[in-house]
């Protein structure tokens with residue numbers, strides 16, 4: 001991981017009379033997938049709008065170290081030309097960015113829309129539409145990609161296809177800033193995540209480190225009679241529990257790491273929905 005591609009310093013914005021983002025400071029490193037997680041209304045889309053200069057901060061700063069033409073965006077109001085075909089839509093974007101027709105074919109195959117290239121956008125399913133929007137966002141091989149809930153309301157199979165694609169993009173050097181409410185998605189994809197709650201970052205880190213940080217200090221022992229014991233995580237307590245149950249066999253011993261959704265809940269008292 002290299003330099004910072006995005007950095008913000010006490011970034012704040014007030015819209016109407018409401019302070020939407022309050023002094024948020026974070027960095028996004030080159031070639032990482034950075035997850036911005038928070039419930040509806042937390043300020044995720046607003047942050048993307050600030051980073052892509054659609055909004056001006058009320059105070060604080062944000063810096064994005066790539067030129068505008070090297071940025072791809074899939075936002076919640078991205079749209080395609082409904083009466084044109086899939087192919088025509090993408091080739092239109094390709095012409096704007098002076099990208100070859102060969103690349104159009106390559107990207108349509110990548111997002112698994114090649115077979116549907118002659119369908120009109122108005123006849124596409126939600127998942128196909130989302131894959132087309134993603135294709136439009138990546139046709140120009142962006143260095144930095146903003147994705148605002150790229151898999152919201154998609155079925156598990158399409159979601160998985162999009163995840164595979166994003167991991168491949170990262171492998172090829174694209175930095176990705178992604179918002180989601182989906183903690184499993186964040187866990188699978190993100191090198192680091194920031195938890196946003198009511199316009200403030202309440203935690204930031206690598207998912208694995210966060211799970212360790214918030215792990216309970218107990219282990220769960222499952223015996224062969226299906227009896228389950230939560231035992232304090234020190235050798236004496238574990239030995240004592242084992243001695244007291246010495247007539248049984250142990251089926252499993254698990255440390256109790258919370259998932260990201262549980263960590264968010266314990267920090268904020270709120271679900272991520």
Ligand SMILES: Nc1ncnc2c1ncn2[C@@H]1O[C@H](COP(=O)(O)OP(=O)(O)OP(=O)(O)O)[C@@H](O)[C@H]1O
Pocket residue numbers: 015016020038039040041042043044045046047
């Ligand atoms: N142009 C605007 N004018 C006034 N308020 C706005 C504007 N845009 C967003 N807001 C408010 O800012 C807050 C954060 O909105 P934002 O769209 O950033 O949330 P979000 O985290 O993306 O939520 P979701 O998960 O539902 O997409 C909300 O209270 C919203 O009403």
Ligand SMILES: [Mg+2]
Pocket residue numbers: 044045046076148
């Ligand atoms: Mg949003």
